[in-house]
Amino acid sequence: MYTSKAELLQQLEEWELKHKELLEKEEDNEVILARQKIQSIKETLTSNKTKKIVAKVPKGMKDNLPREMAVREKVFKLIIEVFKRHGAVAIDTPVMELKEILVDKYGEESKLIYDVADQGGELCALRYDLTVPFARFVATHKIDNIKRYHIAKVYRRDQPAIERGRFREFYQCDFDIAGIYDPLLPDADCLRVVYEIMQSLELGDFIIKINHRKILNGLFEYCGVPAAQFRTICSSIDKLDKSSWEAVRKEMIEVKGIPACMADQIGEFINYRGWDYYKKTLKVDLILCTLGNTDTAKSGILEIKMLFDYLQCFGVMDRISFDLSLARGLDYYTGVIFETIFTDALVGSVAGGGRYDDLVGRFSKNGRKVPCVGVSIGVERIFTLMEAKLFKLDAEKIISRENETEVYVASTHGCVEERLKIVAELWDAGIKTEFMYKNQPKLLRQFQHCEDLRVPLCVIIGPAELEEGQIIIRDVFLRRDEKVNRSELTSRILAKLNKL
Amino acid sequence: MYTSKAELLQQLEEWELKHKELLEKEEDNEVILARQKIQSIKETLTSNKTKKIVAKVPKGMKDNLPREMAVREKVFKLIIEVFKRHGAVAIDTPVMELKEILVDKYGEESKLIYDVADQGGELCALRYDLTVPFARFVATHKIDNIKRYHIAKVYRRDQPAIERGRFREFYQCDFDIAGIYDPLLPDADCLRVVYEIMQSLELGDFIIKINHRKILNGLFEYCGVPAAQFRTICSSIDKLDKSSWEAVRKEMIEVKGIPACMADQIGEFINYRGWDYYKKTLKVDLILCTLGNTDTAKSGILEIKMLFDYLQCFGVMDRISFDLSLARGLDYYTGVIFETIFTDALVGSVAGGGRYDDLVGRFSKNGRKVPCVGVSIGVERIFTLMEAKLFKLDAEKIISRENETEVYVASTHGCVEERLKIVAELWDAGIKTEFMYKNQPKLLRQFQHCEDLRVPLCVIIGPAELEEGQIIIRDVFLRRDEKVNRSELTSRILAKLNKL
Structure with missing residues (x-):
C-alpha cells in the first residue's frame, strides 16, 4: 500500500509524541516498540520510495482558470x-x-x-x-x-x-x-x-x-x-x-x-x-x-x-x-x-x-x-x-477576453531599451500595455501574439523610423498602419483608444 | 470544568464510534463502560448546563466592518x-x-x-x-x-x-x-x-x-x-x-x-x-x-x-x-x-x-x-x-463613506406606496436609492438619517405637492429645496448627480 509523504510525516509526529508519553510512564517494552516504528517510518521517508507528488486539488474542489x-x-x-x-x-x-x-x-x-x-x-x-x-x-x-x-x-x-x-x-x-x-x-x-x-x-x-x-x-x-x-x-x-x-x-x-x-x-x-x-x-x-x-x-x-x-x-x-x-x-x-x-x-x-x-x-x-x-x-x-x-457568443466571434491589454509594443530589430522606455511612457499614462520578454523577438511572432490576445493596438519600433523621430501605430484588427511623431505617441494612442 | 456543547457533541461522536468498535471485538466490559460514558454525555447535553454560546471569532482572526x-x-x-x-x-x-x-x-x-x-x-x-x-x-x-x-x-x-x-x-x-x-x-x-x-x-x-x-x-x-x-x-x-x-x-x-x-x-x-x-x-x-x-x-x-x-x-x-x-x-x-x-x-x-x-x-x-x-x-x-x-482626512471632514447611496426618498405623511413607486423608478434609472422601512416615519428623522449617511440628495413627498403633481428635491448639504414636476423627477435627479 502506498503512503504519501504527508501521511508519513503525520505518522512520524504521532509516534514521536507517543514515544514521549511512554517514556514518561516508563513503559519500557512499549518504548522499544515505538522506537522501532519511528525508525521504520524514517527509513521509508528517506528511502525515496515515496511517490512523486501529484499536482492536484482536493476532492470536490477546483481551480478557476x-x-x-x-x-x-x-x-x-x-x-x-x-x-x-x-x-x-x-x-x-x-x-x-x-x-x-x-x-x-x-x-x-x-x-x-x-x-x-x-x-x-x-x-x-x-x-x-x-x-x-x-x-x-x-x-x-x-x-x-x-x-x-x-x-x-x-x-x-x-x-x-x-x-x-x-x-x-x-x-x-x-x-x-x-x-x-x-x-x-x-x-x-x-x-x-x-x-x-x-x-x-x-x-x-x-x-x-x-x-x-x-x-x-x-x-x-x-x-x-x-x-x-x-x-x-x-x-x-x-x-x-x-x-x-x-x-x-x-x-x-x-x-x-x-x-x-x-x-x-x-x-x-x-x-x-x-x-x-x-x-x-x-x-x-x-x-x-x-x-x-x-x-x-x-x-x-x-x-x-x-x-x-x-x-x-x-x-x-x-x-x-x-x-x-x-x-x-x-x-x-x-x-x-x-x-x-x-x-x-x-x-x-x-x-x-x-x-x-x-x-x-x-x-x-x-x-x-x-x-x-x-x-x-x-x-x-x-x-x-x-x-x-x-x-456561445465566442463561437459567433463576439469574444470575451481574459485580460484587458490595450497596446502591445513590438520592434523590428530588438531595440529592447527603446521598447522598455516606450512601455513605461504608456504605463505612466495609465494605458494597459504589454511587450515580449525577448531581446530579439521576431516581428511576426509579436503580431501573432497581438492577434491571439486580441490587443487592439500595436506600436512598432523600427531603427529607420526611430532615426526620423517616428513610430508606427497599427490597428491590429484592420491591419492598418499609421506613422506618428515619437513625441505625439501617447496622445495619439489615447485618442485611438477613446474611439474604440 | 466547563465543556462547550460543540466539545460534548464531538466527545459523543468519538465514544459512539469506540462503542461500535468494542462491540465488534466483543469486549463486553468495555462496552458497558462506553455505554455509561455515552449516557452521561447525553445527560450533560440535555441538562442545559451548557453555557450560552459566546458570539466571538476564532483566536487571531477578525471581522471586517x-x-x-x-x-x-x-x-x-x-x-x-x-x-x-x-x-x-x-x-x-x-x-x-x-x-x-x-x-x-x-x-x-x-x-x-x-x-x-x-x-x-x-x-x-x-x-x-x-x-x-x-x-x-x-x-x-x-x-x-x-x-x-x-x-x-x-x-x-x-x-x-x-x-x-x-x-x-x-x-x-x-x-x-x-x-x-x-x-x-x-x-x-x-x-x-x-x-x-x-x-x-x-x-x-x-x-x-x-x-x-x-x-x-x-x-x-x-x-x-x-x-x-x-x-x-x-x-x-x-x-x-x-x-x-x-x-x-x-x-x-x-x-x-x-x-x-x-x-x-x-x-x-x-x-x-x-x-x-x-x-x-x-x-x-x-x-x-x-x-x-x-x-x-x-x-x-x-x-x-x-x-x-x-x-x-x-x-x-x-x-x-x-x-x-x-x-x-x-x-x-x-x-x-x-x-x-x-x-x-x-x-x-x-x-x-x-x-x-x-x-x-x-x-x-x-x-x-x-x-x-x-x-x-x-x-x-x-x-x-x-x-x-x-x-485623518475624516477628522478634517474629507469623509469616506461606507455605502454610496445617492438619493434618500422621504415623505411628510407616510405615503408609503407613493414612496415605493418613486424608489422603484429611481432604481430603474440605476440611481442608488434608499428609504426608511417605516409606514409613518417622522420627517425630521428621515432628514437626520440623510445627513448621518451623507446622502447628497433627498426627495420629499408631501400630499399637497402630490396633488399639484409636484415633488421636492433637497440638496442635503446646502439644505436647499427645489420643486419639480413629478414627471421630470428622474431626469432632474440624474442632472443634479452629474454635477456633483
Whole structure:
C-alpha cells in the first residue's frame, strides 16, 4: 500500500509524541516498540520510495482558470452594482467560525461541516453558509441595524457531483437586512434586489416563488401534523424540486410516519399555486376559507397580501408566483420564504432566502433579538449559465477576453531599451500595455501574439523610423498602419483608444 | 470544568464510534463502560448546563466592518488597476491544498500550517501563501506561460499579535510571471509593478531593496560557510529587519555554529549598501574585486547590472537600493530578491518577492521546469496605513463613506406606496436609492438619517405637492429645496448627480 509523504510525516509526529508519553510512564517494552516504528517510518521517508507528488486539488474542489475568472468578475460586478444601488455595505468574516457557533443550525446537513484539525486551541470549522456567520457578526458587534452584502466561499463536505456542478467549495453571494422595521418593507426591498439581479444577468425568463412559513405551519396544523413534526415534514416537502410528489409522499408516510390520509391532504394544498397570472391577483380566498381557522395561517396570509401590495408598487409582480409547495430546507426561517428559478434552464434555484427573526437572538447576550431577512444568490449556477452564454457568443466571434491589454509594443530589430522606455511612457499614462520578454523577438511572432490576445493596438519600433523621430501605430484588427511623431505617441494612442 | 456543547457533541461522536468498535471485538466490559460514558454525555447535553454560546471569532482572526471594507475595496481597486495595466489575468485556487503539496516548502515555518480535520478522505491543509498554490496550479494545468494575479486570504497558525497587526487569517495580493523568457525582463516588469502600486497608494516615500541569491551564496562561499549551511545562515540574516546585527551575529555563532571570524566577515559585506544614490550607478566594483573569484557571485552581479539597466529604462531607479543585507526567509528563491518599505512608516516590508525557477518543477511530471518571478503585496499593512490616512482626512471632514447611496426618498405623511413607486423608478434609472422601512416615519428623522449617511440628495413627498403633481428635491448639504414636476423627477435627479 502506498503512503504519501504527508501521511508519513503525520505518522512520524504521532509516534514521536507517543514515544514521549511512554517514556514518561516508563513503559519500557512499549518504548522499544515505538522506537522501532519511528525508525521504520524514517527509513521509508528517506528511502525515496515515496511517490512523486501529484499536482492536484482536493476532492470536490477546483481551480478557476483566467477565462472562468473573467466570467466570474463580470457576474460579481453586475450583482454588486445592484447591492450598492440598494444602499448595502460590504462586510467580511473569517473563513472559520468556532465550532459551537455552527452546531445545531443546519438540521440533518450538520454532518457536512468541515472541521479544522484540533492542533491545540479552539475547536473551529469552516463556514457552511454566510447567514449564520452574519447573525453571529450582528451579535458580536451589537449592531441594531445593517443592510450588508457578503461575497465569499463556503464549505460542505458533501459527496461531490462535479458534472452537476456540486462542489465542496463554492461562492455564495448574500444580501441581508437586519433591524426592527415596519412589517414586510425590508422583505419587499430584498425581493426587488433579486428581481433586479435576475434582470441584469439577461439569462432568460425567471420566476420568484414565494411562500410563508406561518402558512405552511397553519397548513400542517390544519391537517393534524403534530407540532414536533413540522420541521421534518417541511424538509420532506423541500425535496419536491428534485423528487416527484409520489416519492415525497412515500417518505412522509414510511420514514416520517404520518398517516396516508394526512399526506394526501397536505398534497392537495401544496399542489395548489395561488397566484392568478391573468388577473394579477392573489387567489388567497380559497386558502383562507379552509385554513382561516388557524391563527398561524391567517397571519401568514395577511403578511403575504401586504408584501404583494408593496411588490406591486416596486413593479415586480410580473415575476412573482405564490407557491404553497415551497418549503426551504433550513430550520431558521420564521416568515416569508422564496426561491428563484430560470424557467428555461434546468439548474434549479438560483436565489433563495427568507425571513429569520430568531437567529441573532441565539448568539446575543440577554437574547437580544434582531429580526433579519435576506437572500443568497446561487452564483455558481449563474456562472455556469453565463459561461454557456458567453462561449456561445465566442463561437459567433463576439469574444470575451481574459485580460484587458490595450497596446502591445513590438520592434523590428530588438531595440529592447527603446521598447522598455516606450512601455513605461504608456504605463505612466495609465494605458494597459504589454511587450515580449525577448531581446530579439521576431516581428511576426509579436503580431501573432497581438492577434491571439486580441490587443487592439500595436506600436512598432523600427531603427529607420526611430532615426526620423517616428513610430508606427497599427490597428491590429484592420491591419492598418499609421506613422506618428515619437513625441505625439501617447496622445495619439489615447485618442485611438477613446474611439474604440 | 466547563465543556462547550460543540466539545460534548464531538466527545459523543468519538465514544459512539469506540462503542461500535468494542462491540465488534466483543469486549463486553468495555462496552458497558462506553455505554455509561455515552449516557452521561447525553445527560450533560440535555441538562442545559451548557453555557450560552459566546458570539466571538476564532483566536487571531477578525471581522471586517463596513468602514474597514470600504478602505480595503479602495486599496484592492488601486492594486488591481496596476496588475491589469501590465496585462495580468486573474486566477483562483481552493482555500485548501493536499497536505503533501505544502509539506517541505516553508522551512522552519511549516509548523504554522493549519490542518483540516481528517474526516475520512484526503489529508488537507489551508494554504500558507499564494506562491506554492500558484506553482501547483501551473503544474496541474500544464501551463507554459502566464502572467497572473491572485488576491485571497492565507492562513498561519502563528501566535497572534493583534496589536501589531499580525493575524492568523490575512489577505495576500500576488503578481507572478511564469514562463521561459530572456533574462531579467520579467523581473524588471515585476519591479515596475511594485513601483506603480507604491506610487498610486500615495502613502509616502518608499525604497525597493534588491539583492540576488547568487550573490549571497557567493558571499557565503567566499567567507567559507559550508554549502549545507547557506540556507540557515540566510534565514539568520533575514532577521536583520527585526533584530540588531549583534543579535544576528550571536545566533550565527551560537545557534548555527559558525566561527566568530566568519560571522564578522559576513557582517562586513552585508553592512555594505552598494547603490550610489548620487551618481545613480551601482558600485559593484568593490564587491566584484572581493567576490569576483566565485562564479556564483559573478553571475549574480551581472544579472543585477542588467536588471538595473532595464529598471533605468522603466524610470524607477530613483527608488531602488541594492542591499546585501536583504536575504528573504523562504527557501525557494533562486535569483533576484526584493522587499519594499515605506521610509516614514515603521510597519516593515509592504511588498516582497523574487525569482523562483525550481518550484513548478517539484510538482511537474518529468520535472518540467517553468521559471517564475513574482511579488506578494503586504496588503494588511497597507490597509493599516491607508486607514490611518483616511481617518485623518475624516477628522478634517474629507469623509469616506461606507455605502454610496445617492438619493434618500422621504415623505411628510407616510405615503408609503407613493414612496415605493418613486424608489422603484429611481432604481430603474440605476440611481442608488434608499428609504426608511417605516409606514409613518417622522420627517425630521428621515432628514437626520440623510445627513448621518451623507446622502447628497433627498426627495420629499408631501400630499399637497402630490396633488399639484409636484415633488421636492433637497440638496442635503446646502439644505436647499427645489420643486419639480413629478414627471421630470428622474431626469432632474440624474442632472443634479452629474454635477456633483
